[in-house]
Amino acid sequence: MATTNPAQKPPVAVICVGMAGSGKTTFMQRINAHLHEKHQQSPTTTAPPYVLNLDPAVRSVPFDSNIDIRDSVNYKEVMKQYNLGPNGGILTSLNLFSTKIDQVMGILEKRCLPQPPPPQTQPEATTPQQQQHQTTLPKPLPTHILLDTPGQIEVFVWSASGSILLSALASSFPTVLAYIIDTPRTTANTSTFMSNMLYAISILYKTRLPMILVFNKTDVKGEEEAVEWMRDFEAFQAALRKEEEDAMGGEGGGGGGYMGSLLNSMSLVLEEFYNALSVVGVSAMNGEGVGEFFEAVEGKRAEFEREYGPELERRRGEAERQKEEVRELEARRMMRDMRVSSKAKGTGKYAGAGGGGRPKREEPETVSDAEAMSEEEEEQGEEEGGLEDPDEEEMDEDAMFEEGLKARYEAALREQQGPAASVKSAEYIRKSQG
Numbered sequence: 105m106a107t108t109n110p111a112q113k114p115p116v117a118v119i120c121v122g123m124a125g126s127g128k129t130t131f132m133q134r135i136n137a138h139l140h141e142k143h144q145q146s147p148t149t150t151a152p153p154y155v156l157n158l159d160p161a162v163r164s165v166p167f168d169s170n171i172d173i174r175d176s177v178n179y180k181e182v183m184k185q186y187n188l189g190p191n192g193g194i195l196t197s198l199n200l201f202s203t204k205i206d207q208v209m210g211i212l213e214k215r216c217l218p219q220p221p222p223p224q225t226q227p228e229a230t231t232p233q234q235q236q237h238q239t240t241l242p243k244p245l246p247t248h249i250l251l252d253t254p255g256q257i258e259v260f261v262w263s264a265s266g267s268i269l270l271s272a273l274a275s276s277f278p279t280v281l282a283y284i285i286d287t288p289r290t291t292a293n294t295s296t297f298m299s300n301m302l303y304a305i306s307i308l309y310k311t312r313l314p315m316i317l318v319f320n321k322t323d324v325k326g327e328e329e330a331v332e333w334m335r336d337f338e339a340f341q342a343a344l345r346k347e348e349e350d351a352m353g354g355e356g357g358g359g360g361g362y363m364g365s366l367l368n369s370m371s372l373v374l375e376e377f378y379n380a381l382s383v384v385g386v387s388a389m390n391g392e393g394v395g396e397f398f399e400a401v402e403g404k405r406a407e408f409e410r411e412y413g414p415e416l417e418r419r420r421g422e423a424e425r426q427k428e429e430v431r432e433l434e435a436r437r438m439m440r441d442m443r444v445s446s447k448a449k450g451t452g453k454y455a456g457a458g459g460g461g462r463p464k465r466e467e468p469e470t471v472s473d474a475e476a477m478s479e480e481e482e483e484q485g486e487e488e489g490g491l492e493d494p495d496e497e498e499m500d501e502d503a504m505f506e507e508g509l510k511a512r513y514e515a516a517l518r519e520q521q522g523p524a525a526s527v528k529s530a531e532y533i534r535k536s537q538g
């Protein structure tokens with residue numbers, strides 16, 4: 105049996121986000137086809153990518169996905185059942201899917217990360233040629249995990265389930281965001297361009313993952329103008345001035361007045377942000393620029409390992425510590441429950457004279473006996489410094505636990521047998537106590 109190659113780097117997860125209609129799905133199809141081609145060229149060293157579709161509302165996807173949200177959540181049913189509109193339906197579908205994140209991560213890790221060799225059983229008789237074949241041909245793993253996200257970008261990026269999915273992915277794999285931009289539409293005027301850039305910043309800030317700006321549809325309009333606006337703020341300001349002049353001439357377009365000065369200052373502020381981004385021009389339609397995109401992905405993988413890795417490690421440690429605390433709490437609770445049940449069986453310290461518990465007090469037979477006993481008690485109290493009886497405190501605590509246990513039994517019975525049963529069981533408990 106061929107094992108996986110432990111020396112192979114873990115695959116990088118590429119998450120495609122972008123405004124509706126920017127070309128995410130077409131781009132996914134293109135990069136998926138590119139990686140499949142690479143696999144066909146050298147099937148022994150590269151595996152096809154692992155593909156996930158997280159868009160529950162898409163009718164059909166033009167690529168085969170290994171995990172598809174539509175297999176586990178029916179978007180239309182969700183809308184009907186919860187009486188939701190399209191965005192609420194997508195959000196709820198993502199929420200439902202994110203409850204299965206452990207299973208999804210389990211599958212991804214199994215399929216995409218090197219697995220430990222199987223435990224040694226009886227060594228089978230193999231020829232030297234077979235042995236050589238086994239050691240020299242480890243199973244290649246996917247080099248990329250590709251994710252398509254819903255067109256309603258905010259539903260994915262700004263929802264709790266989106267954050268859960270992203271952070272789970274980033275805690276196991278180097279993760280890179282590909283922000284797809286519709287180049288012809290974005291460069292139509294400076295305000296659309298600036299709005300799109302601000303959106304990209306907000307996503308970068310929210311997810312804290314490395315990002316590649318993918319200027320798509322370069323077969324219609326090249327990315328040069330957009331890149332120039334990013335790299336040279338004077339060029340952007342010149343374009344802005346031109347739009348203002350056009351607007352004065354009654355042509356519409358860009359913003360004058362406060363809008364112009366806002367865009368002007370923005371272009372200066374954003375310089376630093378632009379420097380942190382990788383930019384590529386791509387045509388998802390004809391495949392132009394896909395090679396450059398994968399080079400940028402490799403650059404961002406290195407950045408992830410360098411800058412985001414340590415932060416993730418810290419967060420993972422924090423989560424592990426919290427889990428440990430919860431486990432300890434559970435263990436303590438269980439120990440207390442066990443103590444309660446041992447008392448019920450008559451083995452605890454309050455189990456009566458026969459059970460080795462606290463000896464029963466003798467009843468006074470005469471008034472003088474009672475006086476003598478109360479004097480004795482007072483003396484005892486003084487000897488103990490007048491402190492509260494510790495047993496009394498413990499009994500209160502025990503009573504609380506018994507109450508809790510009873511409530512849990514009742515809840516379990518209620519769940520099993522419905523509301524009528526819970527009334528009966530409550531009566532039974534009352535009677536058995538009385």
Ligand SMILES: Nc1nc2c(ncn2[C@@H]2O[C@H](COP(=O)(O)OP(=O)(O)OP(=O)(O)O)[C@@H](O)[C@H]2O)c(=O)[nH]1
Nearest residue numbers: 123124125126127128129130255320321387388389
């Ligand atoms: N000319 C050209 N058209 C493109 C390119 N990429 C995508 N398109 C077109 O843009 C439109 C939207 O593409 P999709 O891939 O569906 O975009 P999307 O972002 O997945 O859309 P949603 O799922 O609605 O968010 C389609 O008509 C595509 O054919 C490209 O590189 N060049």
